[in-house]
Amino acid sequence: MAALLAGGVAVPTALSAPAAQAAEACRSGIPTYVHDVSESGGVLRKYMDLDPLTGNATGALVDTGQTAPLEAYSAFFTGGHGIIYVITPEGALKTYKDNSATGGSMLTPVHDYGGNWTYNRTWSTGDNRIFALRYDGVLEVYAVASPSSGSGAITKVKTVAATDPAVAAMTQAQDVWSVGTTVYTLRRGVADRLGEVKAWRYSESASGSPFPDGPSIVVTGIGTKVWRGWSPGPGTIYTLGDTPDYTGVARSYTGTDGMSTANAEVGAGMYGDVHADIAACLASPSPDIKPTFGPVSPESEVPPQAVTDESADPAPQNPTEFSGKFVLGDGSPAAGLPVTVEAVFATNDSDEEVKPPTLGTTVTASDGTWTVPLPEKLPESVQKAAVENGGAVNAMASAQGKTSSGLTMLGTDTVTAAPTTAPATARALVAAAAEDTDEPSKLRPITADMRQEEEQPTAAQTALSWASKDERISVDTLGDQPLPEYQSDTVADPQSNPYIVDGVDTKSMVVRPKDGGCDKDGEKVIERGTAYTAVVEGHAYWDAKASVDYDSKLSSNVEVAYKTGKNWTIEGSVTLGSSMSVTTGYANKGPFYGKQWKVPIEYRKIKETWHCDYGRDTFYRYKIMGGKYKIPSGGAVGKYGKDVSNKDGMAYLDSPKSHRAWVAAGSYFQISKNHSIKYGAAVTAFGVKLGASTQFDKEHKQRITAGNRKNARHDIWGKNDRLSGRPGVFYSY
Structure with a gap:
């Protein structure tokens, strides 16, 4: 495993957001991506989380209709700032920028890091850290320079043993993701276990385990069919029943410590690995602005106002x-x-x-x-x-x-x-x-x-x-x-x-x-x-x-x-x-x-x-x-x-x-x-x-x-x- 990629840079030993991100305004309209591998060759689908602060309590995750090809055996995760990381089937790490909002590609190439990024699962904090869980259960932590550009150097800063309780929980979890310094683990329900999402606070400055406080349970009773989870930012969690026949329904939870259901069906028909463009702070959208996805050309003419149909009933053809x-x-x-x-x-x-x-x-x-x-x-x-x-x-x-x-x-x-x-x-x-x-x-x-x-x-x-x-x-x-x-x-x-x-094809035979x-x-x-x-x-x-x-x-x-x-x-x-x-x-x-x-x-x-x-x-x-x-x-x-x-x-x-x-x-x-x-x-x-x-x-x-x-x-x-x-x-x- 290469410890240094794209040229090493000095990195801090404590996990902290860059000054620019710390001042980031609270966001609504968080892009959410689903890697649908049921399609031939795989495809990345873009949804929009319009009201992440409330978990879309009165809305839904909206399918933008925008897609980009992504190989079925590739893995992906988001890094915030519109940056999408892709690990190719060969293990190379590449970054892309989502420019679809301005008419560009959803996967606009930014940088090719190469290397050998063959991990069990990989995810980002949404700022300057990447977590990579090896197949032997060891957790590696990488620092990202200039995370908003998608081209900064990536340097390994910590290795956490597989015996660490938090890392063991990540290995056993159905899904893992982060928002800043908080790592979430999702375990689906089995038999008498109802299923739960736990939060683990990460600190590089801590002596001993970098997860010194142990877990806190933030969501319980998620059910036996839930396999995926993600967050657009702090205070909101989504879960998804991930099945290849598209029966999965997404549910949202909001709160601080113990979260409660905000919307029991915030999305439907989603299948595949899910990651959101993580924000440091969430907001609700303006109620007076209609959401649009991608560039919208001005209408050259105003459509008519809808009026009740007063036309006559069509005459049935030969009803007798x-x-x-x-x-x-x-x-x-x-x-x-x-x-x-x-x-x-x-x-x-x-x-x-x-x-x-x-x-x-x-x-x-x-x-x-x-x-x-x-x-x-x-x-x-x-x-x-x-x-x-x-x-x-x-x-x-x-x-x-x-x-x-x-x-x-x-x-x-x-x-x-x-x-x-x-x-x-x-x-x-x-x-x-x-x-x-x-x-x-x-x-x-x-x-x-x-x-x-x-x-x-x-x-x-x-x-x-x-x-x-x-x-x-x-x-x-x-x-x-x-x-x-x-x-x-x-x-x-x-x-x-x-x-x-x-053995004889009869479809063209003359019939008398x-x-x-x-x-x-x-x-x-x-x-x-x-x-x-x-x-x-x-x-x-x-x-x-x-x-x-x-x-x-x-x-x-x-x-x-x-x-x-x-x-x-x-x-x-x-x-x-x-x-x-x-x-x-x-x-x-x-x-x-x-x-x-x-x-x-x-x-x-x-x-x-x-x-x-x-x-x-x-x-x-x-x-x-x-x-x-x-x-x-x-x-x-x-x-x-x-x-x-x-x-x-x-x-x-x-x-x-x-x-x-x-x-x-x-x-x-x-x-x-x-x-x-x-x-x-x-x-x-x-x-x-x-x-x-x-x-x-x-x-x-x-x-x-x-x-x-x-x-x-x-x-x-x-x-x-x-x-x-x-x-x-x-x-x-």
Whole structure:
């Protein structure tokens, strides 16, 4: 280990801040960096701690959206003054300056110290000392000349034996960090130990141990899942449940000796090693200045003030018709194939095997499209189900055929329609369903493993699926992006091509009508369960408050999954408009807040029995479908969903100018009309992920209330359109 790096300088034997730092003004807006090694190659993410003095008691750690590449096997720590130390996988020590606030790089190179800095962990006091804990448990202390420059000489000034109680605690700790002369050790809870953060005062002038006073406990009961800790400065501590599936939630504590919780969820979706740009003294920000990260060019034009949308409801396209398109596996049209449309009872409570009534038949056109009009007189059972479902009629369309080799191919699409007498909400939901599921449905092969009933997986098995793991992530990573085409309900790995049958790729094979065809004999509910489904979200940046309402009745479209062979695929959606008996949502959450709201919906796994070739061939297929709003016994009427606050803030600068508007201080704006965005990962049911969307109306709203800041306005923008059009959802700045 090199004892002297970059040229030795004389250093004091006592730890003291340089005169310039001693006079440093108290700071707010402390940069906080997270080394996310789950990304390919690793990335350094920058958050901003806007109110470190209070631990953001009424705010949050804000994701700036700024990143810089940092190798997965590198280590980093901060030195205060915007200096970031990086230890390369080869052990070289380098310094960088964060110039992102002025438009530069977050990792602007400053100095290459070289050397061999291969340590168990390394951290800084935020001024003129660096602690380095060796793998053999020995602590080495280095002095830094001119710490604010990032280029001063670094000299070893002390070595502390592994037997020192403080050093032993550092070795055993899950995380270690410092603020000035105070070193903190974090031990997570195990079994009956609740977990704690201890403080150790460091003094180079002390005789014997440089930690002469022993430890003081500053935080207790941090839990069993906390692995990370850091401080932006004296008096504030953050902890993080550090797990690679981004389930970790950051919590803040403030105080002098014994600290108490300031904010139980000050950050979400953070994963990796965390260090803050340590300050000697902390402050709260000015309440009248909107926080910005990086240079902001002046607006050339002022966006319009947000006003309530008075536009007419969009006219649903052919709400009295079922329609769709069937294609082969390669996307080419599936022409000339028979199509059968049968009712789907989304509100059905029966566990008996039923054969839903047929609502119509047709043949696919040359481009694979098809249309079946809704019967003028519905069967009694269908009429009853439609009334219970708010007026909308759900149906399943199926097309089948065979290849020249005799392989049976089956396509399915879940579609909706509404009679002209149905409420406007039902007709709008039909239009929204068509918008959400405008992709054609593919014909897929009926394989040998479908010719026998399968054993259903256990809850422990479905917990291993990709969908179940995504459900545990605390941030929305998928947004309105489509789900994977094929899902497994028991494993997270990508699924194989279902078109490979006996080593032959069948996706481009010509499919013709099948003699005798295939008919569904009946279907039976084999499992029920309630799952909380994201239906709406709110956003409130800076001084604003967010509210969402999901009142009186369901008004959502939820995708339906079908299992063909080993794969689950999404094939359309059901419209859910059944009555609710509660009012649910959240009100006045913020500032710096963005979360989904979820409601409990009952989902059913249904077994279908099919016969082909005049009854000579039987196969089984399974589907997962949503139904009624149903509160589980002793359960919540609604729950907070994933964090979506990363869509707010500086993302405003990348938004289309035509989508922008502003809300005057003390006023509010809400969306209560048109179609919301579609959540690609709205719910996990039986280990499978389904998407969902909501129809805004007087009982389903997203609302923002601006604060009363002096000479301030609150900017918002629509995701998909101008705010007076069809924005889907609006974001906040």
